[in-house]
Amino acid sequence: MKSIIPAAGLGTRFLPGTKVTPKEMLPVLDKPVIQYVVEEALAPAEVDECIIVSSPSKPQIASYFTRDPGLEDLLRSRGKDVYADAIAEAGSVPVSFCYQSEPRGLGHAVRCASFATSGEPFFVLLGDYVVPDKKILPRMKEVSDAHGGASVIAVAACPADEVSRYGIIAGEPVGAVADFPGATGDEEGAVWRVTGMVEKPAAGDAPSRLFAVGRYLLSPRVMELLSDQRPGAGNEIQLTDAMVRAMAEEEFYALVIDVHEGYDTGTPAGWIATNARLAAADPRFAAAFREAMEA
Numbered sequence: 001m002k003s004i005i006p007a008a009g010l011g012t013r014f015l016p017g018t019k020v021t022p023k024e025m026l027p028v029l030d031k032p033v034i035q036y037v038v039e040e041a042l043a044p045a046e047v048d049e050c051i052i053v054s055s056p057s058k059p060q061i062a063s064y065f066t067r068d069p070g071l072e073d074l075l076r077s078r079g080k081d082v083y084a085d086a087i088a089e090a091g092s093v094p095v096s097f098c099y100q101s102e103p104r105g106l107g108h109a110v111r112c113a114s115f116a117t118s119g120e121p122f123f124v125l126l127g128d129y130v131v132p133d134k135k136i137l138p139r140m141k142e143v144s145d146a147h148g149g150a151s152v153i154a155v156a157a158c159p160a161d162e163v164s165r166y167g168i169i170a171g172e173p174v175g176a177v178a179d180f181p182g183a184t185g186d187e188e189g190a191v192w193r194v195t196g197m198v199e200k201p202a203a204g205d206a207p208s209r210l211f212a213v214g215r216y217l218l219s220p221r222v223m224e225l226l227s228d229q230r231p232g233a234g235n236e237i238q239l240t241d242a243m244v245r246a247m248a249e250e251e252f253y254a255l256v257i258d259v260h261e262g263y264d265t266g267t268p269a270g271w272i273a274t275n276a277r278l279a280a281a282d283p284r285f286a287a288a289f290r291e292a293m294e295a
């Protein structure tokens, strides 16, 4: 089974910082964002390879995941084995690349990796969203297995005034939520049967407050439907539109996660918050971080 990581976007929300450094290569603590995403993508036992859909203008991502024996030898000759091991590891993960020549939307980027999925279900992980504990994908797989291999997307509740930033689901909670009186279905762990989805709705048009956070487990039918998907919102080929067409043919589910389980690193504010949260929790950086905050 493959994990697809679309990482071809222009990073406009983080300019000028992303003018020459792709947003996926910005470091969070001491590793680029994309390394967290790749590690998460490879965490489920079923996944044997990760396909990064990059842009020809972002060669740094492929360079990062390529071995550099010269640099490794130099570091080792200077006794810096810890760093040599770290870069050797980054160059050894099962990652391959394909390229999206123009930014034509998330659906188009996913479609660029169709050669790799060979008619199997596949994960999609947005390349600027970090999930430190890597636990969302295995839980999505469990929900999918419990529903005959159906597609499952991860969603979280957002305030009403933020719905226009995301893909918002329509549907109803199923399963365990019905056993808890007073539950709304927005609670972490709830599972929804999804019947529709709207990309970036106006506040009054949103069918729920649950937004797609950027983790998808999709059936092969979604990939087939992407092959003739026409442009939608923003004149881009939207993954949301292909998923909506699939919902008319197949069961489709959403797993509600805690909104604080993952971090969007694609804006300066989100990137700063991600670094702050991870630094505060990392014994290597916590003391220096606290001292800086108290100064």
Ligand code: G1P
Residues within 6 Å of the ligand: 106, 126, 165, 166, 167, 168, 199, 211, 212, 213, 214, 239, 240
């Ligand atoms: C994409 C998806 C959207 C999702 C969002 C999560 O939008 O199209 O459904 O909610 O990612 O960040 P984008 O942020 O690329 O505009």
